[in-house]
Amino acid sequence: MNAVADKFRKDFPQVPERISGLVDLAYNLWWSWNPAAKMVFKQLNPQAWVESTHNPVRMLTELPEETLVTASKNPLYLRHYDIVMSRFRQELASRNSWYTEHFSHNHGHTIAYFSAEYGLHHSLPFYAGGLGFLAGDHLKESSDLGLPLVAVGFMYSEGYLNQHIGQDGWQENIKELLNRDASPIKRVMYNHDTQLVARVPFIDPPIYISVWRVDIGTIPLYLLDTDIKENDPANRMISSRLYTGDNEQRLRQEIVLGIGGSYILDILGIRPTIIHLNEGHPAFALLERIRENVADKMSFEEAYAHVQNTSLFTTHTPVPAGHDAFPHALMDKYFGGYYSLLGTPRETILGLGRAPQDPGGIFNMTAFALKMCAFRNGVSKRHGEVARDMWQRLFAENGTNVPPIRHITNGVHVPTWLDPRMELLFNTYFSPSCPNWLSEHDSPLIWEMINEIPDEELWAVHVQLKRKLVNRIREHKRRKWVSEGTDPINVVSGGALLDPNALTIGFARRFSTYKRADLIFQDMDRLKRIVNNRWRPVQIIFAGKAHPADDEGKRIIQKVYQYAHQQDFGGRIAFVEDYGEQMAQYLVHGVDVWLNNPLPPMEACGTSGMKASLNGVLHMSIMDGWWIEAFNGTNGWAFGDTVTGKNRDWSDAGQLYELLEREVVPLYYTVSNDGFPHMWVKKMKEAIRSTAPRFSARRMVKEYVRQGYDPALGFAVAGKKSNVR
Numbered sequence: 001m002n003a004v005a006d007k008f009r010k011d012f013p014q015v016p017e018r019i020s021g022l023v024d025l026a027y028n029l030w031w032s033w034n035p036a037a038k039m040v041f042k043q044l045n046p047q048a049w050v051e052s053t054h055n056p057v058r059m060l061t062e063l064p065e066e067t068l069v070t071a072s073k074n075p076l077y078l079r080h081y082d083i084v085m086s087r088f089r090q091e092l093a094s095r096n097s098w099y100t101e102h103f104s105h106n107h108g109h110t111i112a113y114f115s116a117e118y119g120l121h122h123s124l125p126f127y128a129g130g131l132g133f134l135a136g137d138h139l140k141e142s143s144d145l146g147l148p149l150v151a152v153g154f155m156y157s158e159g160y161l162n163q164h165i166g167q168d169g170w171q172e173n174i175k176e177l178l179n180r181d182a183s184p185i186k187r188v189m190y191n192h193d194t195q196l197v198a199r200v201p202f203i204d205p206p207i208y209i210s211v212w213r214v215d216i217g218t219i220p221l222y223l224l225d226t227d228i229k230e231n232d233p234a235n236r237m238i239s240s241r242l243y244t245g246d247n248e249q250r251l252r253q254e255i256v257l258g259i260g261g262s263y264i265l266d267i268l269g270i271r272p273t274i275i276h277l278n279e280g281h282p283a284f285a286l287l288e289r290i291r292e293n294v295a296d297k298m299s300f301e302e303a304y305a306h307v308q309n310t311s312l313f314t315t316h317t318p319v320p321a322g323h324d325a326f327p328h329a330l331m332d333k334y335f336g337g338y339y340s341l342l343g344t345p346r347e348t349i350l351g352l353g354r355a356p357q358d359p360g361g362i363f364n365m366t367a368f369a370l371k372m373c374a375f376r377n378g379v380s381k382r383h384g385e386v387a388r389d390m391w392q393r394l395f396a397e398n399g400t401n402v403p404p405i406r407h408i409t410n411g412v413h414v415p416t417w418l419d420p421r422m423e424l425l426f427n428t429y430f431s432p433s434c435p436n437w438l439s440e441h442d443s444p445l446i447w448e449m450i451n452e453i454p455d456e457e458l459w460a461v462h463v464q465l466k467r468k469l470v471n472r473i474r475e476h477k478r479r480k481w482v483s484e485g486t487d488p489i490n491v492v493s494g495g496a497l498l499d500p501n502a503l504t505i506g507f508a509r510r511f512s513t514y515k516r517a518d519l520i521f522q523d524m525d526r527l528k529r530i531v532n533n534r535w536r537p538v539q540i541i542f543a544g545k546a547h548p549a550d551d552e553g554k555r556i557i558q559k560v561y562q563y564a565h566q567q568d569f570g571g572r573i574a575f576v577e578d579y580g581e582q583m584a585q586y587l588v589h590g591v592d593v594w595l596n597n598p599l600p601p602m603e604a605c606g607t608s609g610m611k612a613s614l615n616g617v618l619h620m621s622i623m624d625g626w627w628i629e630a631f632n633g634t635n636g637w638a639f640g641d642t643v644t645g646k647n648r649d650w651s652d653a654g655q656l657y658e659l660l661e662r663e664v665v666p667l668y669y670t671v672s673n674d675g676f677p678h679m680w681v682k683k684m685k686e687a688i689r690s691t692a693p694r695f696s697a698r699r700m701v702k703e704y705v706r707q708g709y710d711p712a713l714g715f716a717v718a719g720k721k722s723n724v725r
């Protein structure tokens with residue numbers, strides 16, 4: 001199989017020729033991080049834009065033809081449209097990027113990026129949390145920097161989980177199927193009328209996959225889909241949901257992602273020189289690379305060395321559940337016919353997945369990836385240490401005392417996470433001395449200009465974003481009350497009484513146990529005194545999902561939900577359902593303080609606090625993950641015991657109350673004679689100045705290129721051997 005026709009997408013006969021570029025734009029997520037492009041859709045009809053949940057493909061599908069025709073004759077609209085389209089086309093065609101400028105010697109070589117999840121936009125629910133957004137931001141930044149990267153992932157038709165909280169506070173999952181035809185994904189075709197379908201090579205019983213494509217600027221992301229008639233019912237379900245609890249289904253997912261994904265690239269004529277694995281889920285891609293090399297007449301040893309030096313692995317968590325492991329018997333069930341193609345006995349292959357901490361007979365995906373990739377990294381300085389500690393024995397067995405695991409600290413895609421109003425404000429004050437500030441945003445010098453912004457103006461934008469958040473939560477709850485007739489108490493606990501003037505703390509992330517969402521409820525009386533201070537009230541907004549198989553996480557949600565119902569909290573504790581990308585945007589822009597209190601050293605990095613800090617939302621965090629690198633004494637707050645591992649909830653909570661009572665609340669409510677909280681704004685500026693450049697995805701992707709991609713490409717091109725094992 002080789003001929004592949006163009007990507008198929010729906011026809012939009014209702015879109016007039018003059019503005020037909022809207023269809024191309026709708027199918028490229030580039031619009032999502034370019035505010036002017038967003039406006040091109042919004043201006044068509046602001047209400048329809050909201051009703052489409054900011055999904056332009058759906059909007060174009062639903063808009064009446066006359067609206068589009070009217071727009072195509074409106075000179076004002078057309079002017080805006082033409083400017084945006086010209087920039088869009090220019091950026092997609094551009095050959096002058098940071099990458100081509102600095103790494104022209106790598107011309108013609110492709111990098112393949114594999115991840116089980118991608119957080120790109122709420123219209124594509126292919127993420128569970130931070131790992132996914134990290135991957136999504138990596139792709140967006142790779143597009144901005146001009147990297148020759150292609151990505152592989154899953155088309156999860158049921159997404160991760162649509163959270164609904166029952167009357168008793170227990171999380172339920174409402175099954176909601178993605179409407180593939182109203183999403184910005186295109187079918188990859190074999191020819192004009194047949195969809196590409198491939199069998200995952202040499203795996204028995206057979207699994208078939210079809211492919212979709214999303215465009216993220218210049219980066220194509222290929223999404224694997226097993227929900228096709230060629231598969232039996234169990235196989236059809238492989239790609240239905242992220243992270244199923246069933247181990248065998250999980251194994252089949254990872255076979256599809258790693259082996260199927262590599263094979264699909266091959267069919268599409270894409271031969272990546274190097275591959276980058278985001279976490280262990282796609283690690284079978286390494287086996288497939290060995291198989292290809294052995295088929296090309298390399299010995300296993302040669303293939304092994306080659307794969308090792310051209311593969312990169314990023315490990316993301318010290319949490320045991322984050323490391324998949326499969327019994328050998330289960331491996332044999334699928335790889336029975338595959339082992340023999342690898343040029344080495346089955347035992348050697350299975351031995352590569354042995355982790356010293358596991359009982360025998362287990363294939364550990366992280367251990368395998370660590371052995372098979374010469375470039376390995378954790379996702380913050382601290383996590384690098386933790387990972388070296390965690391995998392010490394694995395490397396000691398091969399005579400390496402300090403495990404060769406480095407770190408590249410995560411970063412967030414600034415154009416995605418910076419609120420457009422903030423961006424506009426920065427533009428006003430940064431542009432005179434640096435018109436290209438946004439494209440040079442990883443330069444710390446740019447951000448020194450933050451002090452040129454008058455306090456009043458920064459505060460005004462912040463207040464506006466806070467109102468927007470509170471209005472959005474209240475309106476949402478009001479509509480639910482009207483349409484579903486929920487118990488009024490749920491309207492209160494969902495945030496109907498939130499006050500846009502009160503000091504607002506946000507806590508939103510996955511409800512994994514180690515993140516300790518309920519820490520602040522350790523001492524209820526003390527918390528009530530803080531929250532209910534009549535002159536200096538404090539409110540807390542919670543949001544987040546628990547993994548469907550994680551009952552402990554669900555119990556924490558239930559607890560928080562029940563606290564939100566307590567009358568004596570006066571509606572100042574709110575739990576907002578169904579946390580996703582859109583609510584994250586509102587929260588990280590609109591609260592005053594972003595709270596983070598995981599149990600160290602479990603938070604490998606954490607990225608939501610970076611999104612908050614970038615927008616002047618002050619980070620109040622335990623010293624763990626990225627905050628150890630970022631906290632400078634004045635750009636937010638740090639608290640918590642320095643002892644790791646022990647049960648320390650009570651003392652950590654005590655320090656948190658202390659900080660709130662003594663510093664955070666007084667600072668927020670200290671207003672100068674002119675009516676503005678200048679001291680607070682000073683801290684906001686310091687947060688933006690000190691974190692925006694360093695914790696940007698731009699800085700991060702550049703580090704991956706310099707430390708990882710470029711040396712690996714160098715090896716592949718020169719064929720020179722690295723001694724790293």
Ligand SMILES: *Cc1c(COP(=O)(O)O)cnc(C)c1O
Nearest residue numbers: 129130509580581584606607608
């Ligand atoms: C950024 C983000 C996360 C990751 O947050 P952490 O603080 O790293 O846990 C999770 N979910 C959403 C929707 C996000 O935007």
